[in-house]
Amino acid sequence: MTSSNNFQWRRDRDGLGVWEHRGKVAVVGYGHSPVDRRWDGVNLDTSLGAYTIMACEKAMEQAGVTIDQVDGIVCCDSHIAGGSGGSASNWAPRPYFDPPYDSEYGITLINAQWLINAMGFKNVRFAPTGVPTIGEMMGMASQAVGDGVCNTCLVIYPTGNLEGRYRRGGENADDFARGARQWTVPWGNHGGNDFINIFPHNQYCLKYGGEHDDLAPFVINQHKNGMLTLWGFNYNHGIEPISVEDYKTSRYILNPLRIWDCDRPVNASAAYLFTTAERAQDMKSQPVYVLNHSQHNFRFRTTQPDLDEVEMWTDRQAARMYEGAGLGPADVDIFNPYDGYSIMTQFFLEGFQWHGVKRGDAFAFYAGDISVKGPHPFFSSGGNLGNGRTRSAMYTDSIEQLRGTAGDRQVTVRAETALCAFTTPSSGGWLMLGKYQS
Amino acid sequence: MPKVIPVPDELSQPFWDAVNERRLVLQNCAACDKLQYPPQAACQVCGSADGLEWKEVEGKGHVATYIVIEDGRLNRRMPDQPYNLALVTLDQDPTVNFYSNLPGVPAYQAPVGAAVELTFEEVAPGQLIHEWRVAQ
Numbered sequence: 001m002t003s004s005n006n007f008q009w010r011r012d013r014d015g016l017g018v019w020e021h022r023g024k025v026a027v028v029g030y031g032h033s034p035v036d037r038r039w040d041g042v043n044l045d046t047s048l049g050a051y052t053i054m055a056c057e058k059a060m061e062q063a064g065v066t067i068d069q070v071d072g073i074v075c076c077d078s079h080i081a082g083g084s085g086g087s088a089s090n091w092a093p094r095p096y097f098d099p100p101y102d103s104e105y106g107i108t109l110i111n112a113q114w115l116i117n118a119m120g121f122k123n124v125r126f127a128p129t130g131v132p133t134i135g136e137m138m139g140m141a142s143q144a145v146g147d148g149v150c151n152t153c154l155v156i157y158p159t160g161n162l163e164g165r166y167r168r169g170g171e172n173a174d175d176f177a178r179g180a181r182q183w184t185v186p187w188g189n190h191g192g193n194d195f196i197n198i199f200p201h202n203q204y205c206l207k208y209g210g211e212h213d214d215l216a217p218f219v220i221n222q223h224k225n226g227m228l229t230l231w232g233f234n235y236n237h238g239i240e241p242i243s244v245e246d247y248k249t250s251r252y253i254l255n256p257l258r259i260w261d262c263d264r265p266v267n268a269s270a271a272y273l274f275t276t277a278e279r280a281q282d283m284k285s286q287p288v289y290v291l292n293h294s295q296h297n298f299r300f301r302t303t304q305p306d307l308d309e310v311e312m313w314t315d316r317q318a319a320r321m322y323e324g325a326g327l328g329p330a331d332v333d334i335f336n337p338y339d340g341y342s343i344m345t346q347f348f349l350e351g352f353q354w355h356g357v358k359r360g361d362a363f364a365f366y367a368g369d370i371s372v373k374g375p376h377p378f379f380s381s382g383g384n385l386g387n388g389r390t391r392s393a394m395y396t397d398s399i400e401q402l403r404g405t406a407g408d409r410q411v412t413v414r415a416e417t418a419l420c421a422f423t424t425p426s427s428g429g430w431l432m433l434g435k436y437q438s
Numbered sequence: 439m440p441k442v443i444p445v446p447d448e449l450s451q452p453f454w455d456a457v458n459e460r461r462l463v464l465q466n467c468a469a470c471d472k473l474q475y476p477p478q479a480a481c482q483v484c485g486s487a488d489g490l491e492w493k494e495v496e497g498k499g500h501v502a503t504y505i506v507i508e509d510g511r512l513n514r515r516m517p518d519q520p521y522n523l524a525l526v527t528l529d530q531d532p533t534v535n536f537y538s539n540l541p542g543v544p545a546y547q548a549p550v551g552a553a554v555e556l557t558f559e560e561v562a563p564g565q566l567i568h569e570w571r572v573a574q
Contacts, residue, residue: 187537
């Protein structure tokens with residue numbers, strides 16, 4: 001298979017100008033599996049592999065595309081827990097099962113080759129290995145289609161979770177800290193974006209005034225939007241809406257970070273289908289167009305990023321995205337940044353200045369009307385906090401809002417452009433979508 | 439419960455050797471005159487590896503902010519929960535920061551903005567780590 005390193009697809013520098021394929025690439029389908037809390041380790045019909053096949057079939061069906069027409073597969077084969085999550089690539093029950101579930105692939109990890117074999121794709125010519133997470137994959141597929149590397153490309157993001165694995169065992173059970181962990185773990189930081197972002201969040205509260213629990217209206221709104229998302233975890237598992245009191249009395253994880261500030265790891269898969277704007281005209285679904293993609297991977301200057309770095313990084317992300325899309329803050333109708341931990345979202349909101357929100361204004365903005373039916377329908381997807389850690393709600397909601405098919409989540413304001421992401425302040429990617437090509 | 443024990447590698451060995459001698463040395467780029475920590479293979483400003491040298495710094499800093507780890511995932515530290523995890527900036531260059539558990543300070547009572555000074559803590563026989571305590 002092709003290595004992602006062989007294809008220069010990233011837009012990860014400042015000053016790249018308007019994207020050369022702006023409006024010439026379209027998203028024509030998406031599909032979601034059920035979203036379970038964990039896989040039970042037994043039922044292969046609910047395994048990550050089965051769920052991924054289901055998501056791909058739904059995405060293709062939506063667009064009326066057959067297996068033979070797919071010539072690109074971009075599939076993330078890393079684990080949601082990451083390297084610090086313990087034995088992250090060694091999670092599956094032993095012994096393995098009969099093919100195609102006879103290794104970690106199909107059970108805890110999925111890659112393009114496993115899908116090609118399991119689903120019988122015959123005409124795939126672009127199937128990179130070493131694929132990054134969904135925040136960057138969406139850009140990779142957009143560039144591949146725009147450049148003609150492939151023509152009809154599935155993007156797949158599987159998120160596996162099994163009982164007792166997440167962040168347990170492995171390095172976290174070790175008495176020794178090796179590599180980069182020697183600088184963090186002896187003092188208790190075992191890694192993750194909760195640790196990375198809680199310190200700048202505290203500095204944010206000190207600098208601009210306010211307190212951690214000012215996040216409550218935002219978190220509660222994410223839950224409300226999640227209850228309007230029919231495929232998501234909360235909607236399908238009877239998660240009760242939370243109140244301000246529930247939030248403020250919830251237990252701490254990394255005080256002041258509360259349990260409700262953290263997304264819920266899940267077992268699920270999502271797929272998206274990309275093609276050229278020209279081909280999209282012949283498909284049965286309504287296309288939405290890619291107006292730009294961008295990526296970033298900023299280096300920490302010392303042990304722990306501080307507020308100054310985080311604000312600089314998010315300013316640069318916004319500048320890159322707006323420049324490449326040829327748009328500005330006032331042009332963005334739908335804004336779905338990232339909320340894997342609620343403490344990082346204000347940095348994106350302010351960096352991109354959505355609805356005029358400037359540095360230090362986010363908590364006051366959260367306290368206003370941010371409901372999907374109001375004038376500022378912030379994060380209409382409900383994000384990870386409202387749907388589970390699928391990291392896909394931001395993309396699916398953006399597509400639905402532009403198509404006008406978001407159901408009870410459909411915003412009442414204009415919905416012609418959408419910004420969506422899976423990103424942290426330091427690394428990830430953004431995608432700008434449009435209802436129209438220009 | 440003892441802290442997790444750092445394992446030096448080729449790049450970090452001089453740093454930990456100095457810590458075991460109760461000294462704090464950081465990389466300094468001769469060309470940029472910029473300190474950097476943790477150690478890297480090259481200067482993060484100019485990209486040069488040749489100009490990096492080890493420089494002993496004064497062990498004075500300030501508490502920028504802190505959290506309390508109540509539900510962490512390190513097996514070895516779970517009995518210690520809840521405990522402080524502070525962010526300490528180096529006075530000599532406040533863009534350089536360190537983690538600290540602020541030994542002697544009860545959980546939830548870390549003094550944000552307070553001056554701290556360098557100390558050392560043994561985490562295994564012969565292996566120290568750098569820590570910070572509130573200045574008297």
